[in-house]
Amino acid sequence: MKRFLVPSLRCVSCTGRRLTLQVTHESAVEVRTGCLTCADCGSVFEIRDGILDVLDPLDDVIRKEIHGWIELAGPLEEHLVSQMAALPYFPQGPWPHTAPDFFQIFEIVDLAGKSVVDIGAGRTWSSRFLATIGRAGEVVAVDVLKTRFLGLETAEIFFHDDGSHFERIAGDIHNIPLVEGWADVVFSCAAIHHSSGIEALFREIWRILKPGGLFVFVSEPSKKASIKERQPVNAETAHGINEHIYSFDEYMSALRATGFQPRQLSPRSIRYRLLYPDAEFREGIPPWLWRFGRTEVGRRIVPWLLGGRLTGPILYRVANLPLSVIAKRPGA
Numbered sequence: 001m002k003r004f005l006v007p008s009l010r011c012v013s014c015t016g017r018r019l020t021l022q023v024t025h026e027s028a029v030e031v032r033t034g035c036l037t038c039a040d041c042g043s044v045f046e047i048r049d050g051i052l053d054v055l056d057p058l059d060d061v062i063r064k065e066i067h068g069w070i071e072l073a074g075p076l077e078e079h080l081v082s083q084m085a086a087l088p089y090f091p092q093g094p095w096p097h098t099a100p101d102f103f104q105i106f107e108i109v110d111l112a113g114k115s116v117v118d119i120g121a122g123r124t125w126s127s128r129f130l131a132t133i134g135r136a137g138e139v140v141a142v143d144v145l146k147t148r149f150l151g152l153e154t155a156e157i158f159f160h161d162d163g164s165h166f167e168r169i170a171g172d173i174h175n176i177p178l179v180e181g182w183a184d185v186v187f188s189c190a191a192i193h194h195s196s197g198i199e200a201l202f203r204e205i206w207r208i209l210k211p212g213g214l215f216v217f218v219s220e221p222s223k224k225a226s227i228k229e230r231q232p233v234n235a236e237t238a239h240g241i242n243e244h245i246y247s248f249d250e251y252m253s254a255l256r257a258t259g260f261q262p263r264q265l266s267p268r269s270i271r272y273r274l275l276y277p278d279a280e281f282r283e284g285i286p287p288w289l290w291r292f293g294r295t296e297v298g299r300r301i302v303p304w305l306l307g308g309r310l311t312g313p314i315l316y317r318v319a320n321l322p323l324s325v326i327a328k329r330p331g332a
Contacts, residue, residue, distance in 0.1 A: 001052045002030050005140075005167055009036070012054045012177045016040030029165055045177075051152050054171040055144060061242070062144050062172060065194075068239035069145055076149040084149060084157050087125035094190070094219070097278075100268035101218045101324055102126065102189055106133055108265070109216055109326065113137040114184035117208060118166075119173040120191020123154040127166045130187060139166035140178070146170050174204055181210045190219040193244050198251070202258040211331020215260060218267070222248045222316055222323040224284065248316035248323060260327035266307030267322045274299045284320025 003021065010017050018039035025033040027050075034047045046053045055062060083090060088099040111134035118127045121141035131139045145151025152168040159165055171177060174195065186205045195201045205215050223245045236243045248264070255262040273281045274293045282290065292298040305311040306321070315321065 001047055001050055001167055001169075006036070008179055008182050009052075009177050010179050011038040011041060011043055012045075012056075012171065012175050013043040014038065014041035017179065029159075049153060049156075051146055051168045051170055052177075053146070054169060054177045056172070059172070064240045065242050066144055068236070068241040069150060070147060072235060072239045072241065073147075073150050076147065080149045081157055084123060084125070084154055085161055087123060097269040097273060097322065098190060098219045100272060101322060102129075103133075104265070104268045104324070105187075105216060105218060109134075109185065109214060111136045111185060115182060116140070116185045116187055117142060117176065117178065117183045119143075119176070119186060119188045119205070120194060121168075122151060122191070123149070124152060124158065124166070124168065125154075126187070126189045127155070128158040128162075128164055131164050131166045132162065136185075140169060140183075141166055142169045142171050142173055142176055144170065144172065174201055176204060176208055178208045180207055183208050184210055184213050186213070186215045188217040190221075192217050192220050192251075193246060194242050196242055196244060198246060198254045199257065202254050202260070206258050206260070206329055209329045211329060213329045213331075215255075215327040215329070216325070218265075218322075218324040219269075220251070220323045220325075221245060222251065222321055224319050225249065225317040227320075248313060251323060251325065252313075255325070255327050259329065261330060262325050262327035263309070264307065264312050264316075265324040265326065266303045266312075267324045268303075269322060270303045270306060271299050274302065280320075286318050289315070289319060 006019055006021050009019055016038050020037045023031050023034040030050045031047055032050050036045045088095050088102055114136050116130050116136040116139045118130060118141045121127050121143045124141045127139050127141040130136050143151055146153050148154055152170060155168055186209055225247055230244055231237055232243055232245055252262055293302045306315055
């Protein structure tokens, strides 16, 4: 953590801003070891390996979430370095779908010189590219996980490989230790559905955004309207990980109720998945849409319809599709 960030922080225990930095070890780039002490409530927050930790050790939900991810991941060894360095490009799992939706953002949102918060940053590959390709002025990665190859400590690989740097905070994305109006952009990739209360989450994002700022999220699973379940039955939930499934209308209604002006994008991965379908994608689409989308004309038209103000919501109500959204906080 760099010293300059301290005046932009607030205490997650009492919201006070009188934080004192104590440094044990500092590199040429950042404070590696030390702590922040709140003069208002006396809370002490450790800094270790450059990561500011503001997690509540008594929060059983977060503790269970962290344990679940570590248990699900299994052994994490140094041979994973090359895989981490290549993310989000990896030929298995969600990555062939995540990568195009993520990089699409750089053609739409101007991040140059901006203050960006990456919530649910996980392994921080997204923070890396927000800082480098996006040329953001400052990037703050927030996640509950710190473990190397799984959480914020993975950033050390990127710092070593390309000389990039961004701030890392181990914390709850519903209670971010940044002052009001700090961020120009709040970004998230496939992390919003891990919140059990998106209304509260969106209010927190609104709080840290400047008037006129943008909340951008990509690769969020969006369920069709006929599905009533709120939690999937999968490996993540079996390990106690906080996993939810929201519909297009639930995302949009919560955003508008907060005050945001949202618009959905047409995820770039759609065209790829129509040509190279996976089982999950195929099963979530009605037969008539599947047949049309598989034609050459359909592969051009369906993505175009998804981005439409009127046609997009209709398709999202009848199919399980990835969702990418840009939501503006009105103002200057």
